[in-house]
Amino acid sequence: MSKARHNFTQLILKPALMGLLVALVVLVVLPLIDNNRGFQLPQQAAVSSYADAVNKASPAVVNIYTTQSVRQSPYDPTPRTMSRLGSGVIMDGRGFIITANHVVTGNDEIRVALQDGRLMAAQLVGSDRLTDLAVLRIEADNLPVIPRNDELQPRVGDVVLAIGNPYNLGQTVTQGIISATGRVGLAERTGGLSSGYSDFLQMDAAINEGNSGGALVNSNGDLVGINNASYQSQIANRATTGIYFAVPYHLARRIMQQIISDGVVVRGYIGITAEQHYSDMQEMRGLLVSALDPSGPAANAGLRVGDFIYEIGGEPIQSVNQGLDIVAETRPGEMLEVLFYRDVRPMRAEVRIDRLRE
Amino acid sequence: MKKLSLMLFVLTTTVAAFALPASVQAQIPFPTDAEGIPTLAPMLEEVTPAVVNISVEGRRVTRQRMPDAFRFFFGPGMPSEETREQPFRGLGSGVIIDADAGYVVTNNHVIDDATDIAVTLKDGRQFSATVLGRDEQTDIALLKIDDPTNLTAIHIGDSDSMRVGDFVVAIGNPFGLGQTVTSGIVSALGRGGFGADRLENFIQTDAAINSGNSGGALVDLRGNLIGINTAILGRGGNIGIGFAIPSSMMINLVEQILEHGEVRRGVLGVRGGNLTQELADALEISRTRGAWVSEVLPDGAAAKAGIQAGDVIISLEGRELQSFAELAATVGTMGAGRSVVLGILRDGEELELKVELLERDTEVVAAVMHAALQGAQLSGLDNNQGVRITSVDEGSPAQRLGLVADDVIIGVNRQRVNSVSELRRLLDNAQGVVAMHVRRGNSTLYLVLPN
Numbered sequence: 073m074s075k076a077r078h079n080f081t082q083l084i085l086k087p088a089l090m091g092l093l094v095a096l097v098v099l100v101v102l103p104l105i106d107n108n109r110g111f112q113l114p115q116q117a118a119v120s121s122y123a124d125a126v127n128k129a130s131p132a133v134v135n136i137y138t139t140q141s142v143r144q145s146p147y148d149p150t151p152r153t154m155s156r157l158g159s160g161v162i163m164d165g166r167g168f169i170i171t172a173n174h175v176v177t178g179n180d181e182i183r184v185a186l187q188d189g190r191l192m193a194a195q196l197v198g199s200d201r202l203t204d205l206a207v208l209r210i211e212a213d214n215l216p217v218i219p220r221n222d223e224l225q226p227r228v229g230d231v232v233l234a235i236g237n238p239y240n241l242g243q244t245v246t247q248g249i250i251s252a253t254g255r256v257g258l259a260e261r262t263g264g265l266s267s268g269y270s271d272f273l274q275m276d277a278a279i280n281e282g283n284s285g286g287a288l289v290n291s292n293g294d295l296v297g298i299n300n301a302s303y304q305s306q307i308a309n310r311a312t313t314g315i316y317f318a319v320p321y322h323l324a325r326r327i328m329q330q331i332i333s334d335g336v337v338v339r340g341y342i343g344i345t346a347e348q349h350y351s352d353m354q355e356m357r358g359l360l361v362s363a364l365d366p367s368g369p370a371a372n373a374g375l376r377v378g379d380f381i382y383e384i385g386g387e388p389i390q391s392v393n394q395g396l397d398i399v400a401e402t403r404p405g406e407m408l409e410v411l412f413y414r415d416v417r418p419m420r421a422e423v424r425i426d427r428l429r430e
Numbered sequence: 431m432k433k434l435s436l437m438l439f440v441l442t443t444t445v446a447a448f449a450l451p452a453s454v455q456a457q458i459p460f461p462t463d464a465e466g467i468p469t470l471a472p473m474l475e476e477v478t479p480a481v482v483n484i485s486v487e488g489r490r491v492t493r494q495r496m497p498d499a500f501r502f503f504f505g506p507g508m509p510s511e512e513t514r515e516q517p518f519r520g521l522g523s524g525v526i527i528d529a530d531a532g533y534v535v536t537n538n539h540v541i542d543d544a545t546d547i548a549v550t551l552k553d554g555r556q557f558s559a560t561v562l563g564r565d566e567q568t569d570i571a572l573l574k575i576d577d578p579t580n581l582t583a584i585h586i587g588d589s590d591s592m593r594v595g596d597f598v599v600a601i602g603n604p605f606g607l608g609q610t611v612t613s614g615i616v617s618a619l620g621r622g623g624f625g626a627d628r629l630e631n632f633i634q635t636d637a638a639i640n641s642g643n644s645g646g647a648l649v650d651l652r653g654n655l656i657g658i659n660t661a662i663l664g665r666g667g668n669i670g671i672g673f674a675i676p677s678s679m680m681i682n683l684v685e686q687i688l689e690h691g692e693v694r695r696g697v698l699g700v701r702g703g704n705l706t707q708e709l710a711d712a713l714e715i716s717r718t719r720g721a722w723v724s725e726v727l728p729d730g731a732a733a734k735a736g737i738q739a740g741d742v743i744i745s746l747e748g749r750e751l752q753s754f755a756e757l758a759a760t761v762g763t764m765g766a767g768r769s770v771v772l773g774i775l776r777d778g779e780e781l782e783l784k785v786e787l788l789e790r791d792t793e794v795v796a797a798v799m800h801a802a803l804q805g806a807q808l809s810g811l812d813n814n815q816g817v818r819i820t821s822v823d824e825g826s827p828a829q830r831l832g833l834v835a836d837d838v839i840i841g842v843n844r845q846r847v848n849s850v851s852e853l854r855r856l857l858d859n860a861q862g863v864v865a866m867h868v869r870r871g872n873s874t875l876y877l878v879l880p881n
Binding site: 242 | 588618711
């Protein structure tokens with residue numbers, strides 16, 4: 073009994089007390105360290121605002137006005153001018169602006185209005201229909217650039233602010249959260265695997281016509297995505313509220329870099345229609361080939377309908393979108409190794425990736 | 431055994447060490463409850479009793495033009511318009527700004543044409559209310575609750591200090607559902623220019639505002655009133671774009687209503703529009719924010735201060751102006767006689783001019799006072815010796831009554847009338863038949879207004 077009590081004191085109480093002592097020291101010292109580093113303790117019940125994030129990000133969000141002259145007939149002496157409205161985001165000091173493709177496509181004149189009042193003509197550098205993104209360039213000094221954080225991974229529940237120019241009201245900021253990530257199948261379905269090329273962010277921050285191409289930022293002002301109001305009307309005919317979409321920043325950045333370096337976005341094409349599938353036999357996830365382009369790269373390399381693909385280019389494949397990304401990012405002419413099962417037989421094919429034609 | 435004790439030591443240390451930074455980093459934008467979960471409830475419990483439901487009944491006059499075929503049939507003496515009165519009911523919201531006096535602010539369009547106004551508090555008590563004054567152009571009305579007891583007033587905040595991105599909460603009675611609270615942020619400031627000859631300087635918000643929210647409160651996270659919810663963009667309902675009248679503008683108007691019984695607008699005496707991109711291009715100005723002056727009215731306040739056509743007004747009292755609508759709304763609600771400093775852009779150079787705002791010749795449509803006066807335009811006399819009839823529409827009820835232009839109304843039911851607001855008050859309070867004392871030239875006469 074006394075031995076037990078001794079043990080209790082020795083083994084439990086003593087270290088616990090020592091622990092508390094150390095903890096006390098830490099508690100006293102830690103705030104001092106924080107203060108020395110210049111950290112600020114928020115005041116009790118401080119009422120916050122997103123004004124700081126807005127101040128950081130909003131100067132880099134521009135209004136875009138486009139005009140297009142339309143002739144009713146070849147004999148029409150005075151063509152009518154059609155104008156369209158959108159938003160854009162200044163991505164760097166060289167004057168590259170990212171926006172939505174549907175805002176700037178097929179226009180004679182593109183003009184950009186900065187929030188400091190400057191108004192200037194913009195050049196279309198290039199565009200990508202599949203992600204509905206376009207890159208513009210303006211010649212100007214002292215451009216405000218959108219804050220970016222390449223490490224940023226948007227999560228469901230993150231607070232987001234949409235900045236743009238709905239209905240040409242003037243710059244407008246709306247707030248919401250990310251409702252879902254990796255929304256696919258909204259973009260036009262073209263070639264390759266049966267899915268879109270854009271994994272959208274879904275959110276409940278309200279965007280409207282004119283917001284397209286504008287910035288979606290987080291509560292720190294960092295760019296999270298490029299808003300796109302045109303998909304909203306595709307999911308519902310009636311006016312919907314609470315379901316809006318944006319192209320994620322990491323995808324937009326990749327597309328922009330390709331457009332800036334090559335002028336176009338070149339995607340690889342493999343010629344497979346596939347579905348996500350769990351194989352009970354192999355006890356793994358992969359893609360089940362449901363259709364093949366008969367003269368496409370995959371058919372030429374010997375793949376058949378019913379094959380179960382589990383690895384492309386050395387990466388285990390979990391979803392259609394992942395496979396699509398790997399193929400799309402491969403340069404035409406390069407070889408991709410595809411590992412698959414045909415019934416129970418493990419097989420391997422070398423596929424020469426073709427160029428995706430839009 | 432030794433290992434266990436060491437573990438325990440480490441654990442207690444880490445728990446204690448983590449406890450502190452965790453509470454420090456919990457920077458949540460909302461106030462929190464006892465368990466640290468963000469909630470607006472404590473603030474709302476204080477504020478919501480000051481937001482009321484308003485239900486109105488009245489008769490609305492609808493005018494219908496006679497088809498020309500009818501006029502031919504009945505002859506040229508026939509009035510060109512047919513008026514019809516239809517009963518209506520309406521719902522809206524309001525905000526108690528003075529608990530002792532029972533003053534409630536709402537939108538003019540909520541109480542327009544109402545004969546009976548009932549105010550229902552959050553606790554279920556119902557009072558009748560009367561209109562103290564209203565202003566169509568800004569859409570503000572001030573009501574007084576009859577025999578107010580035990581009311582809660584809202585605290586009025588400083589709408590001028592609001593920034594885009596600040597949290598706001600809308601409180602009102604959408605669709606007559608009962609009191610409803612929605613949250614959002616300030617989306618933009620200084621919005622306007624939607625309605626012709628309206629004075630608009632809205633706070634734009636994405637907090638859901640719907641039909642019935644009109645006249646309700648937009649508050650900040652401390653519960654201070656920063657706006658009166660007034661309008662939305664979008665057909666059926668909320669699309670995330672709602673508008674509120676800033677509290678600073680509302681208070682300016684309420685003070686004028688309480689002092690003069692009506693709004694006495696300050697007048698700058700300029701015409702113009704927004705500095706649009708096309709205009710900026712044409713004028714070779716490299717900015718698109720501001721109010722462009724296209725015309726300076728002779729003898730107006732602006733002309734006296736030296737403002738010229740072609741100037742761009744870029745700031746007012748040091749605050750940057752976004753649009754012409756914002757200039758018009760701010761000046762129009764400031765009250766006559768105030769002096770303001772305007773920042774002007776002229777030929778690429780910025781200068782500042784001090785302007786003393788003049789009073790507008792208040793032309794009032796008499797139909798809002800009495801149905802029998804419909805068709806007459808009124809304005810106050812400079813010497814406060816009556817109300818002048820500036821014009822009378824052909825074939826209108828006012829003409830049939832016998833009124834002609836340049837008549838001066840000097841009394842109602844043996845009480846003297848000095849101003850438009852007095853005339854309105856006397857007509858509002860008159861029971862039954864009204865005898866109106868009118869001076870015409872050197873003679874006076876009585877006109878009897880039918881009940």
